[in-house]
Amino acid sequence: MQVKPTSLLGPVPVPTPDDREYWEGCARDELILQRCAECKAYRHLPRPMCPKCRSTRGEWVRSAGMGTIHSYTIVHNLVGTDLGDVVPYDIVLVEMDEGPRIISNMVDMLPDEVGIGMRVRVTFREVAPGVKLPKFEKA
């Protein structure tokens, strides 16, 4: 059985003033994470204020790109969507070594190979002109 190459499993993300840098980073093949410029606490999803110290000064830091699968699901059934025969596919929740957890997909694993605790590395896939999504491969 071949790993399905589908990269786009939903709508295309459109940046907002809160998360523009994140998506621009992805377009450059960089996973950048937001943290507080004062207390250095990471936060995800991006936001205008630090929930720990309430500073409104944030900064963006390039992630080393390594993480661990914290949880996942395998989607078997899609009702009322346009995705046809792409099931089954995995959705993984990856805890980056820096702390934030991000939702994504594996690019080089079959659904029943996915497991909590596996080490993974970020990679990027273009899903629309100039738009890339962070994905993961086995580390």
Add this chain to the structure above:
Amino acid sequence: MENKIKDTAIVGIGSTSFTRKATRSRLGLAVEAIANAIEDAGLKPDDVDGLTSHVFDPTTEREVLNCFGWRNLRFFAETAYGNSSATVGVAAMGVATGQARYAVAFRSISGRYGDGPKADRVHGEHAFYSPFGMRVPAHWVAVIAQRYLYEYKVDPRAFGWISVTCRKHGATNPGAVNYKRPITIEEHQASRMIADPLRLFDCTPNTEGACAVVVASREDARNLRQPPVRILGFVQGTGAETENNTNYNRENILSTDESEYMRREMYEKTGIAATEVDVVQFYDHFTPLVLMGLEAWGFCGRGEGAAFVEGGERITIGGDVPLNTSGGHIGEAYVQSMNHIVDSVRQLRGTAPNQVVGAELSLVASGVNLPGSALMLGKD
């Protein structure tokens, strides 16, 4: 702790029929349920001066008031998140503060609920989820459920006892979409996988219907048609780092903080522990969250939900903790727990389809993992 809600009561309830197919007008359903509730209370439509609804409900106050021809509603509000406890609770706040004398809370659901975004672009919070194939709430919750199984080392079959119980209760409720259609644990296990570990029978079916309640002061309630059902307490709660069932950046993604805060506050306000109630209604959109809810509200310890529901006896009518006694979402219909509230009122009046003998107290609580609300209801 102050509790101004305790002098309010639910004085009328109304529902439409519940069906699987979406064929009716959502506004028509709302109007029908509201009219039924007003009549049940022994009131006239012109007595109503307050109206609350849910932000997810496409049926707005102004459409409803244009149907009833109300000249002036003195109080109206919309509530957000989990369940309809807040919609009723805020109606009670309207009455308790004198903003309204007779306030109606309603919820109407027509057509499919829970579809993923249909647009080809997305921004904001969901830009981090739906491009990766997270299209419906079942996908969000499956990631939480998978971690639950990993941490507590339980078999996903445990979730099935929630389904079996809700379907069992629905099967003996003539108003339920699953009337006469119970399921066995084997049927739950054989049902198709939606998003591992959630199977079809772990999820609420899409249904159509509406429910409404009328809230008044305890004093006014005594002069109306039905035995009053007191709202003994109304609480809301949030936890840190919260989203709408996608709390993936909480330190612990299994955290049920909002429910635990509500549990404590409900006790401080009412002096009644959740475990004392005769009927408990938990938001059963997805079965794993019901297990986590039972843990959060103190019916069992953390991670002990599977053992607690094993076999279903404890949570079936006749057991210690009768759960979702009209069938809940999974057995009766998905009306965002407004139907749970209606069922609890009937239980406390002694007129429920699956009556728990001598029921005097009921808790209606929202699901875990998102901002929540809960009501403690009691026989007057």
